[in-house]
Amino acid sequence: MLAVFSWISLSPLRINLQSDDFELFGLARCFAQERSAIDARWKELQREAHPDKFAAQGAAAQRVAMQWSVRINEAYQRLKDPMRRAAYLCELHGAPIRAEDNTAMPAAFLMQQMEWREALEDARADSELDALDDEVAQARRAALAQCEQLIDQQQDYAGAARQVRALMFIARFADDIERRREQLGQ
Amino acid sequence: MALLQISEPGQSPDPHQRRIAVGIDLGTTHSLVAAVRNGVSECLPDAQGRVLLPSVVRYLANGGRQIGYDAVAAQAQEARNTSASAKRFMGRGLKDVAEAGKLPYDFVVANDAGAGGMVSLATVDGNKSPVEISAEILATLRYRAEDTFNDDLYGAVITVPAYFDDAQRQATKDAAQLAGLNVLRLINEPTAAAIAYGLDQGVEGLYAVYDLGGGTFDISLLRLARGVFEVVATGGDSALGGDDYDQRFATALLQRAGLGTLEALSPRERRNAQTAARRAKEALSAATTTSVTFEVDGRAHVVDATRAEFEAATSELTATTLRLLKRVLRDAKVSADAVQGVVMVGGSTRMPVVREAIATLFGRPPLVNLNPDEVVALGAAIQANALAGNASSGDLLLLDVTPLSLGLETMGGLVERIIERNSTIPTAKAQDFTTFKDGQTAMAVHVVQGERELVSECRSLARFELRGIPPMVAGAARIRVTFQVDADGLLSVAAKELASGVEAAIVVKPSYGLSDEQVAGMLKEGFASAEADMAARSLREAQVDAERMVLATESALAADGDLLDAAERTAIEALVARVRTAARDAGEPRAIEAAVEALAEGTEGFAAARMNRGIRDALAGRNVNEI
Numbered sequence: 001m002l003a004v005f006s007w008i009s010l011s012p013l014r015i016n017l018q019s020d021d022f023e024l025f026g027l028a029r030c031f032a033q034e035r036s037a038i039d040a041r042w043k044e045l046q047r048e049a050h051p052d053k054f055a056a057q058g059a060a061a062q063r064v065a066m067q068w069s070v071r072i073n074e075a076y077q078r079l080k081d082p083m084r085r086a087a088y089l090c091e092l093h094g095a096p097i098r099a100e101d102n103t104a105m106p107a108a109f110l111m112q113q114m115e116w117r118e119a120l121e122d123a124r125a126d127s128e129l130d131a132l133d134d135e136v137a138q139a140r141r142a143a144l145a146q147c148e149q150l151i152d153q154q155q156d157y158a159g160a161a162r163q164v165r166a167l168m169f170i171a172r173f174a175d176d177i178e179r180r181r182e183q184l185g186q
Numbered sequence: 187m188a189l190l191q192i193s194e195p196g197q198s199p200d201p202h203q204r205r206i207a208v209g210i211d212l213g214t215t216h217s218l219v220a221a222v223r224n225g226v227s228e229c230l231p232d233a234q235g236r237v238l239l240p241s242v243v244r245y246l247a248n249g250g251r252q253i254g255y256d257a258v259a260a261q262a263q264e265a266r267n268t269s270a271s272a273k274r275f276m277g278r279g280l281k282d283v284a285e286a287g288k289l290p291y292d293f294v295v296a297n298d299a300g301a302g303g304m305v306s307l308a309t310v311d312g313n314k315s316p317v318e319i320s321a322e323i324l325a326t327l328r329y330r331a332e333d334t335f336n337d338d339l340y341g342a343v344i345t346v347p348a349y350f351d352d353a354q355r356q357a358t359k360d361a362a363q364l365a366g367l368n369v370l371r372l373i374n375e376p377t378a379a380a381i382a383y384g385l386d387q388g389v390e391g392l393y394a395v396y397d398l399g400g401g402t403f404d405i406s407l408l409r410l411a412r413g414v415f416e417v418v419a420t421g422g423d424s425a426l427g428g429d430d431y432d433q434r435f436a437t438a439l440l441q442r443a444g445l446g447t448l449e450a451l452s453p454r455e456r457r458n459a460q461t462a463a464r465r466a467k468e469a470l471s472a473a474t475t476t477s478v479t480f481e482v483d484g485r486a487h488v489v490d491a492t493r494a495e496f497e498a499a500t501s502e503l504t505a506t507t508l509r510l511l512k513r514v515l516r517d518a519k520v521s522a523d524a525v526q527g528v529v530m531v532g533g534s535t536r537m538p539v540v541r542e543a544i545a546t547l548f549g550r551p552p553l554v555n556l557n558p559d560e561v562v563a564l565g566a567a568i569q570a571n572a573l574a575g576n577a578s579s580g581d582l583l584l585l586d587v588t589p590l591s592l593g594l595e596t597m598g599g600l601v602e603r604i605i606e607r608n609s610t611i612p613t614a615k616a617q618d619f620t621t622f623k624d625g626q627t628a629m630a631v632h633v634v635q636g637e638r639e640l641v642s643e644c645r646s647l648a649r650f651e652l653r654g655i656p657p658m659v660a661g662a663a664r665i666r667v668t669f670q671v672d673a674d675g676l677l678s679v680a681a682k683e684l685a686s687g688v689e690a691a692i693v694v695k696p697s698y699g700l701s702d703e704q705v706a707g708m709l710k711e712g713f714a715s716a717e718a719d720m721a722a723r724s725l726r727e728a729q730v731d732a733e734r735m736v737l738a739t740e741s742a743l744a745a746d747g748d749l750l751d752a753a754e755r756t757a758i759e760a761l762v763a764r765v766r767t768a769a770r771d772a773g774e775p776r777a778i779e780a781a782v783e784a785l786a787e788g789t790e791g792f793a794a795a796r797m798n799r800g801i802r803d804a805l806a807g808r809n810v811n812e813i
Contacts, residue, residue, distance in 0.1 A: 055573035060793045
């Protein structure tokens with residue numbers, strides 16, 4: 001029988017993990033990375049694998065090229081974004097983020113979140129949003145620095161996973177600032 | 187005595203080795219076809235030397251049709267049977283066409299449950315869908331190219347607005363198929379413009395392309411570097427263009443002169459009023475005053491018009507483009523001063539008010555040194571030439587993005603986004619879902635496109651069902667839904683229950699698209715090829731296809747034959763020989779197609795091995811550099 005269907009979303013899953021993102025991009029498995037090196041590597045790989053390169057070679061080549069191209073883009077998305085890169089490293093080392101069933105955060109962090117939310121609700125001018133943006137960017141930089149320390153120096157992946165969860169809160173709040181900016185702009 | 191031609195180094199001198207591939211800009215107001223000849227991309231003119239083909243098709247009572255300038259000439263007398271701006275209705279239903287009442291057409295909705303009802307026009311020759319109308323234009327350009335080269339076309343790159351959604355892209359591909367074109371790729375218009383511009387001017391860095399055409403507006407932000415065209419973000423409005431400026435201007439002038447509304451005019455007078463407004467708009471790009479003649483109830487009225495009045499009547503439209511432009515900058519997280527130049531594309535960017543607005547926003551004048559009408563077709567031709575394998579490989583790499591987020595409906599009519607807008611294509615993403623009720627054995631998958639949270643505010647792309655899920659308690663089933671967007675920007679979706687392996691998949695045929703059966707039926711009716719012998723043509727097409735496949739396989743064997751052992755190689759060579767024999771001896775396309783298919787299947791493993799080698803070589807190249 002076909003009733004009303006609705007779904008509960010589970011965690012996103014990766015496709016094709018024979019070689020991990022770092023192996024694919026020929027990068028050391030660590031958090032600290034040069035963005036320009038990741039970008040250059042991405043283009044280098046796409047030059048080899050993009051379906052356009054095989055457009056004159058039939059459907060079979062197209063299909064295989066697309067699988068590779070998709071896989072390269074997937075790895076690129078994850079590697080270039082420091083938060084996702086940190087999350088990926090935690091997962092690779094057996095410390096999954098589990099953001100959906102692990103929402104416990106330190107009290108001080110939650111207090112700061114509440115203050116930010118209030119400031120956002122009260123914000124009327126672009127300059128107020130800019131100030132909030134700066135504060136959020138600073139918190140983000142601090143959390144990323146923590147990630148680097150925990151992953152690359154201390155190999156404390158559980159600790160890094162906590163930082164990633166904090167980064168997810170921060171990212172969501174940054175999106176809300178953008179949305180607010182759009183509302184005020186109209 | 188004529189001089190002998192010598193080809194460019196690296197370009198094939200043998201005309202049989204060179205594949206004729208064209209770029210087609212299928213525009214709202216006019217369309218163009220271009221090709222790379224002697225290393226230079228150029229637009230192909232018709233027999234009268236005109237490169238623009240007005241995107242206008244007139245249907246005649248006897249089943250005949252006029253396309254281009256002839257149709258334009260009859261437009262005012264034959265408003266109902268003459269389709270202009272069909273691009274605005276591609277992949278659209280009646281409720282999407284907001285301005286339907288202002289246009290001089292009889293809109294009908296295709297009475298076909300499967301098609302879901304793309305809007306069609308009722309003409310003396312029956313109902314014509316925008317796909318069929320566009321196919322007429324594409325076929326005309328195809329014949330023009332074939333006449334120019336006196337040869338069959340290998341394939342075409344067709345441009346679409348970057349902001350076209352899946353339904354509009356699919357409709358464009360369907361139209362090309364109807365016109366008998368082998369679509370090498372759909373590419374986005376601003377990206378095509380950037381190719382022409384970037385290769386022409388040799389620029390590097392971050393560039394914006396502001397593309398305001400007759401009926402669509404696109405804005406793309408690209409990073410250009412040594413042959414790589416990376417789209418960083420894109421935005422726009424697929425129903426905003428020069429046509430809207432004409433309508434707003436006509437409405438304002440009629441109102442000021444006390445002549446009533448545009449909607450109140452007869453179809454013929456309405457068409458004339460819009461044409462008059464368009465001419466005045468064009469005149470006001472050079473002059474500051476002009477006059478417009480409107481015909482109302484059979485009487486001519488001359489109305490004075492100024493540039494200031496035009497700009498006031500249309501300021502909302504220009505402001506909308508700037509708002510969309512700023513959103514793209516925000517999406518890309520860059521400020522206006524990080525942009526090194528703004529390339530202007532589309533005839534509507536000739537309006538001084540648009541150029542001034544861009545200059546103000548970016549603090550520098552926009553780049554207008556390429557013909558805004560031709561630049562898209564020129565870029566598409568360069569990409570077509572590369573895809574056909576004529577250019578030395580690796581010169582050009584396009585990394586484009588999806589313009590709109592893709593997702594599906596979940597509990598409470600909410601959208602779960604699977605692929606975010608501005609993701610580089612091709613892309614794929616899988617997400618797991620579960621059942622909501624105990625014993626649930628089926629699941630409805632509703633695929634939507636758009637940025638809003640509610641399904642009702644997004645565009646519905648397709649629905650399908652996954653049936654045969656074994657009964658389990660709610661939440662126990664694991665249904666993996668995979669979204670895949672290919673290099674043309676077209677979506678396919680698959681769903682699979684992981685425990686039982688039950689699967690369902692569709693290539694998303696949008697709600698307003700044509701079914702494969704409909705396309706096949708139209709082709710059988712000899713659509714867009716009234717004079718061509720269909721049987722002979724499909725045989726010829728199968729032969730060209732076979733030849734293409736044989737050449738591709740042979741070049742692969744020459745390059746990477748060492749990947750195969752002797753037995754594998756013999757098997758592939760036997761398949762190649764079978765295709766050759768079939769292409770030469772079989773008098774009907776089916777046998778050839780079957781042999782081609784067998785070859786494609788038989789070389790799949792080889793293709794995969796070659797790809798793996800390519801990637802490994804890339805990795806190896808990197809390691810050597812590091813040492």
